[in-house]
């Protein structure tokens with residue numbers, strides 16, 4: 218999974234190692250399989266359309282609408298993937314701000330290419346809170362803060378990540394010992410397998426477009442991003 222190290226591979230070469238019902242498995246891939254609130258990548262293998270990518274039974278399955286064999290050249294649909302990266306980093310940033318300032322934990326999230334939502338364990342997100350979150354967020358974007366990706370052990374992760382920023386991670390079996398951390402320098406560290414931009418300047422400014430009460434002690438925040446620096 219090439220995207221685990223760097224998230225900017227738009228094209229790559231690989232070999233088909235196995236086939237299943239409508240899908241192929243490659244020896245290496247830059248395609249992100251749906252997961253963690255981030256949608257599947259789409260794209261092409263030798264020009265054949267990849268409609269979705271799923272991780273199952275330890276393999277990454279590329280669903281194709283025609284047969285593909287042998288050596289392949291993969292190409293990611295960057296028009297959707299790049300916004301997913303920007304929205305995913307944005308989501309971590311909002312989660313960190315809400316936790317630091319208000320003690321509100323993130324209990325759900327869903328990213329799209331033109332908006333995203335987060336659920337927080339709080340019974341309200343007032344207008345004052347919204348104003349603070351948006352202005353702090355945009356300040357960090359304007360500061361062009363580096364976003365780093367690194368691997369660590371489960372044990373080291375427990376020492377460096379706030380316990381309330383690893384709730385979603387705790388669902389992953391104990392047998393998983395290698396943990397990938399996304400660090401927004403000086404702002405947040407969080408275990409995550411998703412794709413992210415390398416600098417907050419690429420994220421762009423954020424506008425909160427909706428606040429919804431989702432029952433007791435749960436509030437949903439919907440936001441949209443303006444165009445950031447393009448890469």
Ligand SMILES: [Zn+2]
Nearest residue numbers: 253409410411
């Ligand atoms: Zn994440």
